[in-house]
Amino acid sequence: MTEQRVQQRNWAGNFGYRAERIAHPRTVAELQELVAGARTIRALGSRHSFNDIADTSGTRAALNLLDPAITVDAENLNVTVSGGTRYGTLAAELQRQGFALHNLASLPHISVAGAVATATHGSGDGNGNLATAVAGLELVTADGGILTARRGETTDFDGMVVGLGALGIVSSVTLDIEPAFHVAQHVFEDLDWERVLENFDDVTSSAYSVSLFTDWSGSTVGQAWLKGRVSDPGVVAGRRDFFGGTPALSARHPLPGVSGSNCTEQLGVPGPWSDRLAHFRMEFTPSKGDELQSEYLVPREHAVDAIRTLRKLSGVLTPLLLVSEIRTIAADRLWLSPNYGRDGIGLHFTWRQDQPAVEAVLPLLEAELAPFAARPHWGKLFDGGTAAVGPLYPRFDDFRALAGRLDPAGKFRNRFLDYAVFGS
Numbered sequence: 369m370t371e372q373r374v375q376q377r378n379w380a381g382n383f384g385y386r387a388e389r390i391a392h393p394r395t396v397a398e399l400q401e402l403v404a405g406a407r408t409i410r411a412l413g414s415r416h417s418f419n420d421i422a423d424t425s426g427t428r429a430a431l432n433l434l435d436p437a438i439t440v441d442a443e444n445l446n447v448t449v450s451g452g453t454r455y456g457t458l459a460a461e462l463q464r465q466g467f468a469l470h471n472l473a474s475l476p477h478i479s480v481a482g483a484v485a486t487a488t489h490g491s492g493d494g495n496g497n498l499a500t501a502v503a504g505l506e507l508v509t510a511d512g513g514i515l516t517a518r519r520g521e522t523t524d525f526d527g528m529v530v531g532l533g534a535l536g537i538v539s540s541v542t543l544d545i546e547p548a549f550h551v552a553q554h555v556f557e558d559l560d561w562e563r564v565l566e567n568f569d570d571v572t573s574s575a576y577s578v579s580l581f582t583d584w585s586g587s588t589v590g591q592a593w594l595k596g597r598v599s600d601p602g603v604v605a606g607r608r609d610f611f612g613g614t615p616a617l618s619a620r621h622p623l624p625g626v627s628g629s630n631c632t633e634q635l636g637v638p639g640p641w642s643d644r645l646a647h648f649r650m651e652f653t654p655s656k657g658d659e660l661q662s663e664y665l666v667p668r669e670h671a672v673d674a675i676r677t678l679r680k681l682s683g684v685l686t687p688l689l690l691v692s693e694i695r696t697i698a699a700d701r702l703w704l705s706p707n708y709g710r711d712g713i714g715l716h717f718t719w720r721q722d723q724p725a726v727e728a729v730l731p732l733l734e735a736e737l738a739p740f741a742a743r744p745h746w747g748k749l750f751d752g753g754t755a756a757v758g759p760l761y762p763r764f765d766d767f768r769a770l771a772g773r774l775d776p777a778g779k780f781r782n783r784f785l786d787y788a789v790f791g792s
């Protein structure tokens with residue numbers, strides 16, 4: 369095991385971890401020993417969260433030196449990977465073996481365990497977030513023991529998956545897989561906002577995964593990214609008009625002025641799911657880098673009203689924004705998933721890196737979205753604490769009780785959890 373005392377920042381650089389030290393266990397046994405001997409400890413994924421969710425006052429356990437240990441069970445259609453494995457590594461290996469995950473986030477750089485812990489999602493009316501693919505977990509618990517849980521075998525499983533790092537350190541995770549499939553990606557530009565809102569269900573169901581990019585100003589939606597499974601009936605290929613939008617003639621990046629070559633292949637060229645479902649390529653910096661992010665998950669029935677509300681706030685939002693993205697996510701049963709019990713949309717904000725200005729606007733944004741029962745993304749910037757967040761989750765108290773049972777001394781607690789989950 370290697371240990372360092374360096375101060376480290378998150379990927380966006382807006383947060384400096386306060387942890388005393390960082391340890392890199394090379395085996396699960398080393399991880400168990402580390403956890404057992406720690407006063408306070410947190411798992412660190414690939415550092416792509418924008419808040420202090422991954423921080424601790426004690427030891428950060430980085431799992432990037434664990435063997436990825438990608439084991440495919442072709443008969444039962446699942447794959448098991450170690451806690452530090454990144455989606456990009458996993459996706460390439462699954463594709464090589466002829467298998468696929470149901471979806472990916474916008475970037476493949478993130479760790480599976482870290483993404484699952486915060487209910488990270490991609491898009492698609494029928495696609496649950498990435499945590500919904502979890503069929504099993506192996507967790508190093510506060511006493512250094514190993515707890516294994518499989519979907520359907522324990523009543524607490526649905527509470528353990530989106531665990532916010534509060535229940536233990538995931539040493540391995542088993543995910544559902546399916547036969548590999550091909551995807552073609554089309555980008556349309558300048559869709560008519562009113563037509564999009566009047567036909568919202570038709571827009572979001574027009575491909576396996578649909579993303580809309582906007583800065584909320586003006587009368588058009590900047591871009592629509594449509595990722596269609598090649599085997600599905602093609603509803604967009606060859607279309608010259610998509611709700612008033614026209615096909616992009618070269619590769620696009622969601623951010624104005626950034627090269628489309630950083631992005632997964634577009635222009636309808638079919639290719640493996642592993643090279644199309646994310647927006648950004650593994651070998652490039654995803655998004656911009658110099659940015660902040662927030663996101664709110666809103667039930668499907670409020671989608672159009674919530675979008676209309678944000679359009680009216682353009683005067684406040686647009687000057688602070690690089691871009692916003694609207695995606696759809698299917699309902700699930702994971703207790704702390706922002707998609708718990710409801711199909712919904714994600715209203716995402718990629719902000720300019722001006723933290724005081726962003727923090728000043730978040731209370732207003734949350735007040736405007738409150739009538740729509742908007743749940744904040746756990747890994748991005750938000751304002752409301754436990755009193756605001758808790759009532760949005762029917763199983764919130766069950767999660768707190770589960771955390772209390774698995775971690776009675778609060779070894780995995782941190783400032784983030786105290787503020788957003790365990791506050792009064």
Ligand SMILES: Cc1cc2nc3c(=O)[nH]c(=O)nc-3n(C[C@H](O)[C@H](O)[C@H](O)COP(=O)(O)OP(=O)(O)OC[C@H]3O[C@@H](n4cnc5c(N)ncnc54)[C@H](O)[C@@H]3O)c2cc1C
Binds near residue numbers: 745748
């Ligand atoms: C450019 C960019 C694009 C993004 N795009 C999307 C997107 O498309 N969709 C979306 O939903 N989100 C998106 N995000 C947010 C991101 O997916 C989440 O913040 C995610 O949690 C990051 O994973 P990570 O591995 O970096 O986790 P970290 O930020 O390192 O940690 C997040 C949490 O996971 C816990 N954790 C990590 N590993 C383990 C483990 N082994 N066991 C237990 N707990 C663990 C940590 O303790 C912490 O609580 C994006 C972020 C960036 C920077």
